[in-house]
Amino acid sequence: AISTPPGDANGLLTGVSAEQRTAFAAGSVTDWAKESWQVSHDFVYATAFGDPCGPKTEERVVMTEDQTQRLIPVAREQILKGGLRLARMLDEALAKN
Secondary structure (H helix, E strand, C coil): CCCCCCCCHHHHCCCCCHHHHHHHHCCCHHHHHHHHHHHHHHHHHHHHHCCCCCCCCCCCCCCCHHHHHHHHHHHHHHHHHHHHHHHHHHHHHHHCC
């Protein structure tokens, strides 16, 4: 489930090494935006629509429980990265004062 381990900071950091945390927070805002776009393209839209660049369907998209479960680790990682990146930006902004 999306809340196993818990979705708080400690739960999201379970099994994530200090090196991984540093790597997740590295880069620029532009890098992060490009990475987020790629994750959306490769995982979310591809799961929901197949080829995200293919023809549009008029049918309502319904995702199965299995599809949703496969996307949970992707979503949790994106949330973790967002938190680490925000923390880095706040550290940098507050260090200037």
